[in-house]
Structure formats: structure tokens, C-alpha cells
Amino acid sequence: MARRTGAHSPWRRPVPRVHALAATGLALTLGLALGLWPEAHSLPEQAPPLAEPVPEPLALAPKRTPEAAPALTPESVTAAALAAPDPAPEAPAWRSLTVRSGESLARIFQREGISARALAALMASGALAKRLADLRPGDQLELREEDGTLLGFRFRPSQLETLTFSRASGDASRFEAERELRSPTVTERTAQVVIEDALFLAAQKAGLDDRLALALAEIFQWDIDFVLDIRKGDRFELLYEEQSLDGDVIGTGAILAARFVNRGEIFEAVRYEDPAGNGSYYTPEGRSLRKAFLRAPVQFTRISSNFNLRRKHPLWNTARPHRGIDYAAPTGTPVVAAGDGKVVKAARNAPSGNYVVLQHGERYQTKYLHLSRFAKSLKAGQRVKQGQVIGYVGSTGWATGPHLHYEFLVGGAHQNPRTVALPKADPIAPEAKAAFTRLALARLAALPSAQRFALNGPNPAPHESP
Ligand SMILES: [Zn+2]
CATH class of the missing domain: 3.10.450.350 (Nuclear Transport Factor 2; Chain: A,)
Incomplete structure (x- = not known):
């Protein structure tokens, strides 16, 4: 094992790729909204880091091991041949x-x-x-x-x-x-950070990597607007996993619990993994922190046509309802699943061009039209997660320019995707409730200021001011 990290292997990727991939459409959208990546649609990993955020220990120094010692005297070759299992040491x-x-x-x-x-x-x-x-x-x-x-x-x-x-x-x-x-060694760490100006700057000053700050913003994005709502003096606390390999920190894993105090209001989240290993965040009472649907499934530049069931067609002056929202965006912009669901159709016809229909439980359906192309290997019957890329903006079918035509149906009836009341994602399943509550209490108690909060009731003191 040690040979594989020898002196000839100066691997320097700071964060394992799985992390970058874990940042799906949601993170992408959020990151763009926060201006984290100046170049639209670039993946986090490819983007230039914000002011060199990676703390020093993340850059792995090449390690010297006895096998990799460069001196090639006849004695050392013989010694290596005797010591190493490799049958061709002179290779x-x-x-x-x-x-x-x-x-x-x-x-x-x-x-x-x-x-x-x-x-x-x-x-x-x-x-x-x-x-x-x-x-x-x-x-x-x-x-x-x-x-x-x-x-x-x-x-x-x-x-x-x-x-x-x-x-x-x-x-x-x-x-x-x-x-x-x-497998990395996983250690639980805590952090407590007071925000002076912006979330990402505060996280950087505290030595936390951007990925962690982004994950935090993603957890609370449904309740806090991280662009408009953040005030000086807001603070957050984290219990998170740190990963190390051979004693070197190589990155961070999941946030296990978080508390965010925004303008005196306390928000708390605890990570819980279902039996299939999917992690989601819940309030201490077991309610999901996220909504079942994203408001817009694409990072758009403007709304080019609004929802209007009584729209008159400009040319023929006949009723031609617009049953969705048109989001103008450059061709190739990722389009993500608005919610967890199943692909009912990924097909093409003359008016809609390439389109996708998703079914979400019994009552909800979403439709995505005029795509330039589908996500790789997307097919009917497949399950998709909220935020997963399903296709890319285009202008196929009857479209005058690149945009996403997005429809939201409840019980078969078209609703305005901008204004429809979005349901919360499912709470903790009743059979998992007891286990979740124990976990939540333990994790919240591990947060730095736990002793200053009441942990016995379901609602930790909501009037704490920072
Ligand atoms: Zn449209």
C-alpha cells in the first residue's frame, strides 16, 4: 500500500472526486447564485478556487518510503529484490x-x-x-x-x-x-463561526473548506436566503466528518448536525441516513428541511414567458394558454429534476422537441421541454433524485430561442410553478422516529454551544441572541 504513494506520485488533488460529484445540480444552482463560480455551468472542481481557500494540510506532500529511495547501488537493488514481493525489481x-x-x-x-x-x-x-x-x-x-x-x-x-x-x-x-x-479515517470535528460579512468568507477565515460552507448553505437553503438574509453577527455551528489518510487530512465528509442563527432565529438540522444509505437533513422533531420540489429546475437568466391559462395568441387572437413557465437560459445549461421521482418519458415530438416527464408520487408531475439533449443514459422508468441533471437547455421543437418550458401538474391540473404551494419532503418514517430522536439529541449535544441551549424539549430555546 505504501508503495502506491511513493516519491514518484505527487498526487495533489485536494478533495476526493466523490465530493465534487456529490455537489449535484442543487449545489451548482446555489453556488452560481452565491457567485461562488464566476464561470457559469462549470463544475465546482474545475472552477478556480475562491482566493485559494484550500487550507495547507489538504495538499498532500509526497511521501518518501523505503522502497522509493532513489539510490540504485547494486546492493540496494539486491536488497529491494529480497525485500519486495515484486518479481521484477529492476523493471x-x-x-x-x-x-x-x-x-x-x-x-x-x-x-x-x-x-x-x-x-x-x-x-x-x-x-x-x-x-x-x-x-x-x-x-x-x-x-x-x-x-x-x-x-x-x-x-x-x-x-x-x-x-x-x-x-x-x-x-x-x-x-x-x-x-x-x-478508506479514509473519519474523525468528527466541530466548528463555531461568527459571520462578519458573508458565509463563505467567514468559513474561510475559520479554516473550513468551501465545500463545507456550500453543504451548509444547501442544508438551510429552503429557510434562509444566503444572499439577502445574512447579517453581521449571524453564526453557525457544525458537527462534521473530517477524512484523513496516513495521518494527513484529505478533506471533509458529511455535516452530521448544524445550527444556524440567522438574525436571532435558530435553525437546526440533523443528518439521518435511510436504510438505503441516502442522507437527508431533518429538524430535531424529524421534519424534513427541504421542500419536495425546487422552485425552478434551471439556473435561468430571465423568465421569457409566464404562466397564463387565458393567453391570447398574438397572431391569431385565439385563446392559446401557456401552461408553464419559460426560463430563458443559454443552450447547454443543465436542467435538473425538480423533485425525487421517476422518468415517465424522455422522448421527442414536433412541438415539444426533446422533452422529459417526471412522476413524483401519486399526485405530482413535472415536464421539461425543448431540451437540446438528455442527460447521459436517461430513460423511462429510471428513478431520479431532486437536483439530478436530466437534460440541457435547448430550442428543439417549436421554440424561438433557447429556453426551458417547465410545467407543474397537481392531480393532472396545470399549476403555476412560480406560485404553487410546494409540499415539504417526507418526514422521518414513524418506525425510524425513536432512533432518529436519540441520534438528533446526541449530535446536537455535540455542537460547541450545546450547553447554552435547552436540549430536553423539542424546540431548543428560540430566543437566543448571538
Ligand atoms: Zn413555454
Whole structure:
């Protein structure tokens, strides 16, 4: 294991990729609203960090291990051969390189003088090879070659995951792929932060990473407007997971409990995972913090046409109701599922272009029209989560410009998506209530100022002023 983090592997990705992926459409929307990412639609990981927010310990220093010691005297080679299980200790060393902007694996191999045949063999090594299509600028690769022949190849999508491709024993024309997952050590940490100006600045000053601040804003986004409602003196407290590997902090995990005091009003959230492992946030009483639907399923620039059941058509002067809202947005802007549900249709017709219909429980349906394309592998029958990308804004069908036409139906009747009363997401299931309450009390009690709040009643003192 230690060999894989040897001196030739200066992996520097600060946060495991799973974290970036966990920030789905919701986070994207919220981040854009907060101006966190200046370039629209870029993923958090690709975006330039806000004033270098990553605290020093997150950058893993390359570690030296005995195996990686560079002195190659005959004695040391012999010693290594005796000590290491590797049958070919004199094999060429691993060499690391960095993916540059716009580079594919084919391009990199070309640059490194590795044959197209080796690339083809590598890509034919199975499902893990598909991950190599996902390379991003800054990704670190390792390869081992001799006289232009590729012997081995490594890609580490995160600090926790390594994909290794080696020549198959017995058939050197093939590669075999192997995936190695490491589990980080998880430690529970707390933080207490008073806001002077803005949430993200305060979090940075306290040494918390942006991902944590974003997760916090996401938890309370239904109750607090983080752009307009934040005041000097607001504060928050967190109980969160910190992940480390070999003693180095590599990132943060989930927020387990949070308390936010906004203008003297206290909001509390406790994370609870259902048996399937899906984590959601609830009030100490077990009510969901989120609504069952997003108000708008796209980051829009303006509303280009409002909901109007009595609209007269401008040309023919006949009634032609507009049963949804048109959100103007650039082609390619992600469109997300407004709520958890199931894909009823992902199809195309003349007036609607590419469209998606989602069913949410018995009563609710949402429709998304004029998409330029669907999310990869979206198909009827599939379950989707709130905030999951289902397609991209376009102008297919009868549309004069790129926009999302969005419809919201309750019991089969069209409602105005801007004004319809949105239901809360489901509370804690009755059978899980007792376990949740125990967990909530324990987690809230772990927050820094717990002793200043009454923890016995269902409502912690709501008149505490900061
Ligand atoms: Zn429309």
C-alpha cells in the first residue's frame, strides 16, 4: 500500500472526486447564485478556487518510503529484490505526468511516444478503462514503459481510489485492470463561526473548506436566503466528518448536525441516513428541511414567458394558454429534476422537441421541454433524485430561442410553478422516529454551544441572541 504513494506520485488533488460529484445540480444552482463560480455551468472542481481557500494540510506532500529511495547501488537493488514481493525489481520506474488542458489519453500517449496499439489494448481491458475517458486537466497519471512499450499505467481519480492497468500474465498483448479503494479515517470535528460579512468568507477565515460552507448553505437553503438574509453577527455551528489518510487530512465528509442563527432565529438540522444509505437533513422533531420540489429546475437568466391559462395568441387572437413557465437560459445549461421521482418519458415530438416527464408520487408531475439533449443514459422508468441533471437547455421543437418550458401538474391540473404551494419532503418514517430522536439529541449535544441551549424539549430555546 505504501508503495502506491511513493516519491514518484505527487498526487495533489485536494478533495476526493466523490465530493465534487456529490455537489449535484442543487449545489451548482446555489453556488452560481452565491457567485461562488464566476464561470457559469462549470463544475465546482474545475472552477478556480475562491482566493485559494484550500487550507495547507489538504495538499498532500509526497511521501518518501523505503522502497522509493532513489539510490540504485547494486546492493540496494539486491536488497529491494529480497525485500519486495515484486518479481521484477529492476523493471523501469513509474513515471508521473499531468493531464494538460484539452488532452485526451490518446493525445497524451502520442506526446509520450506510446503506440496506438498499447492504447487500444488498454482501452479494451474492461469497464474500468471507461474511466480513462474522464480525464481532466490536472489529473495525475503514472506510467511505466520500456523502449516505447507500455508495461503499466495508473490513474488515481481521487486520493482514495487507484486504477492500475498491467500487462496480463500469460498474454502480454492484453492489459488487466485492478481497482484499489482505500478508506479514509473519519474523525468528527466541530466548528463555531461568527459571520462578519458573508458565509463563505467567514468559513474561510475559520479554516473550513468551501465545500463545507456550500453543504451548509444547501442544508438551510429552503429557510434562509444566503444572499439577502445574512447579517453581521449571524453564526453557525457544525458537527462534521473530517477524512484523513496516513495521518494527513484529505478533506471533509458529511455535516452530521448544524445550527444556524440567522438574525436571532435558530435553525437546526440533523443528518439521518435511510436504510438505503441516502442522507437527508431533518429538524430535531424529524421534519424534513427541504421542500419536495425546487422552485425552478434551471439556473435561468430571465423568465421569457409566464404562466397564463387565458393567453391570447398574438397572431391569431385565439385563446392559446401557456401552461408553464419559460426560463430563458443559454443552450447547454443543465436542467435538473425538480423533485425525487421517476422518468415517465424522455422522448421527442414536433412541438415539444426533446422533452422529459417526471412522476413524483401519486399526485405530482413535472415536464421539461425543448431540451437540446438528455442527460447521459436517461430513460423511462429510471428513478431520479431532486437536483439530478436530466437534460440541457435547448430550442428543439417549436421554440424561438433557447429556453426551458417547465410545467407543474397537481392531480393532472396545470399549476403555476412560480406560485404553487410546494409540499415539504417526507418526514422521518414513524418506525425510524425513536432512533432518529436519540441520534438528533446526541449530535446536537455535540455542537460547541450545546450547553447554552435547552436540549430536553423539542424546540431548543428560540430566543437566543448571538
Ligand atoms: Zn413555454
